[in-house]
Amino acid sequence: MSAQDPAAPTGTSLDEQILAGLDPEQREVATTLRGPVCVLAGAGTGKTRAITHRIAYGIATGVYTPQKVLALTFTARAANEMRNRLRSLGAAGVQTRTFHAAALRQLQYFWPQAVGGPLPGLVEHKARLITEAAQNMRLSTDRAAVRDLAAEIEWAKVSMLTPDTYPARAAGRDMPLGYEVRTVQRLYQSYEELKTDRHLIDFEDVLLLTVAVLEEDERVAATVREQYRHFVVDEYQDVSPLQQRLLDAWLGGRQDVCVVGDASQTIYSFTGATSRHLLEFPRRHPQARVIKLVRDYRSTPQVVETANRLLAARRPGAGSTPGAWATPLHLEAQRPDGPRPSWNEYPDDEAEAAGTAARIKDLVDDGVPAAEIAVLFRTNGQSQAFESALAEAGIGFQLRGTERFFNRPEVKQAVVQLRTAARAAEASDDPVRLVRDILSSLGYSDRAPRSTGAVRERWESLAALVSLADRMAAEATARDEEFTLPDLAAELERRVTQQDAPVMDGVTLASLHSAKGLEWDAVFLAGLSEGLVPIGFAETDDEIDEERRLLYVGITRAREHLVLSWTLSRTPGGRPSRRPSRFLDALREPDIPRRAPRRSRPVRAHS
Structure with missing residues (x-):
C-alpha cells in the first residue's frame, strides 16, 4: 500500500483504518494528540x-470530543475542504473555520451580555467609507488609490496599530501614492470615525473586539475555553500579530x-502576515514536538528539484533581517519521473x-483537461x-482572484431564478435542460463568447452553474438515483x-498570490522578467x-508539466530591453544555456 493510499484492510478498528495509508511522518502527526505540536510541512507533503x-x-x-475541537485556516475554501475530509473520516461536528468566521460567530453570541445592545x-468592503474619508480630505479617490489605502489600513489594524500609534511604526514604509505618513494617519482616523458614527465594524474590528471581550470579560473567556479544548491552525506562517493574539486569548495559557x-x-508580508510566529513556536513552547513533512506527493521529481534549487540558491544580503x-x-519527490520543465523566451507579451x-x-489535445491547466x-x-489569446484559440478560461463567485x-440572479424554478418544477421536467433554459436568459449559451472582459466573465460564471448541474446529474445517475x-x-x-x-471548466488565469493553496497538472509561469519577478x-x-x-509557490503548484517563460519587450516591435528574472539562473539544469537565444520569434530553450 502506498503512503497516500486511503484504503485499509477490512476488519480493522476505526482508529487503525484512520492511520492506514499515512507515511511515517504523517502518522507521527496523527498520533501526537497532545500539544504543543509544530508541523513544518513542505508544499505537496499532505499536511x-x-x-x-x-x-x-x-x-x-x-481523546477529543468533536465539538471541543476548533480547526482554523485562512480561506473559506480551505475550511470547506477540511470539513469535508473530516466528515469522510467519521469526524463530523468539528468546528472548521477561518479566524474571522470563528471570531464573528463568538462576537455575535457574546456581544449582548458582554457589551449590550445590537x-x-x-x-464587507472598505471602499465606500475610504472614498468618503479621502474626498473629505480632498485626496485622490480613483479605484487603485482606494484599494491601496484600504490595504494600508488593514495592515495597520492587523498589526494592532491605532491612528495614534500608526505613524511611529509606519515610518520608512512605502505610502500609497507617495502620501505623507501623517496624511495616511488622518485618513485612517477619519475612516474610523465614519464607522463609529454609523455604528459599523470591519473584519479587522471583528478580531479586535473578540480579543477585547476575551481579555476583559473572564466569564466569556471561561465559557469559550470550556467550549474549545484543542486547536489546530493551518497555514500558520500567514498569521498576523492580531490573529496570534486572538489565538493566545482562546488558549488562555493552555x-x-x-x-x-x-x-x-x-x-x-504586505498584509501583516509573518512567519515569525511559526519560527519562534518551539522557543515559545519549549516542550513542543516538531515534526517535518518533506515527502512531496504532488509533483514530479523534475518539478520538485526545480523548487529545491530555487530556495537553495538564496544568499543573505547585507540588509537581510536576521531570522527572517x-x-x-x-x-523529496515521491512521484515517478515526468517531463523536464520547459523554458521559453518570446519577443513580446503578445x-x-x-x-x-x-x-x-x-x-x-493530448488529454490534459483544461481545468487542470493554469497560467500564473x-x-x-x-x-x-x-484572455485574448485563449479566446482567439477557442479555449475556455476563468479568472481567479477577482470578486467572490457568489x-x-x-x-x-441565477441562484434566485433557480430557487424560484425549483419550487414550481414538476417531476416530468428535465432539470439539466431547465437549468440551461433559465440561465440562457441571463447570458448563457452552449458556445463560449470569443470576446474578453465582462461578457466573458459573466458567461464563465453561468457556465460554472451549468457544469455543477451536469455533474450532479451524472453522479445521481451513477448511484441509480x-x-x-x-x-x-x-x-x-x-x-x-x-x-x-463550483469548479469552472477552463484554464485558470491567476496571479501568483491567488494561486496559493491550489494545484494543477500543468502550470505556465509567465512574465518571468526583471521588474516583474522580482517586482520592480x-x-x-x-x-x-x-x-x-x-x-517557489508558483513552481510547487505544478504536478507534472511546468513551463517558464519571459519576454524581451512589452509590445510588438518594442526595444528588447527586458532581461530574464535573476531567479532563473539557479533553476536551469547544467545542460541548459544560462540565457536563451534572443531571436525575433519564440524560442523554446529546453523542453
Missing part, C-alpha cells in the same frame, strides 16, 4: 491529510495547540500569450493578453452559505526574498 487524520484519530480514540453592522506551516511559503529567512525544507495558448491547446503571473494586469451579480431541480437549489444554498464556489518595487533584501518565495 491537510495529516492534520485531518490527527483530529479523526483523536476522536476515534476518545452588534454593529459589518462593513498547550493543546497544533500549528502547521511552511516559512518558505510566506508571501503575504528560515532554512528551507528539502522536498507573442508570449499566443505561444502559451498554442502550448495549452497541445496539452488539451505576478500582476493582475498581465491577464488581458492571455457575490457576482449574475450569480445572485433521480436528480431534480430542488436538489440543485439545496446544493446552491449550501454552497452560498459556505462560499464554496521590491528593493530591500527581505522584499527580494519574498519574491523568491512567491516564485
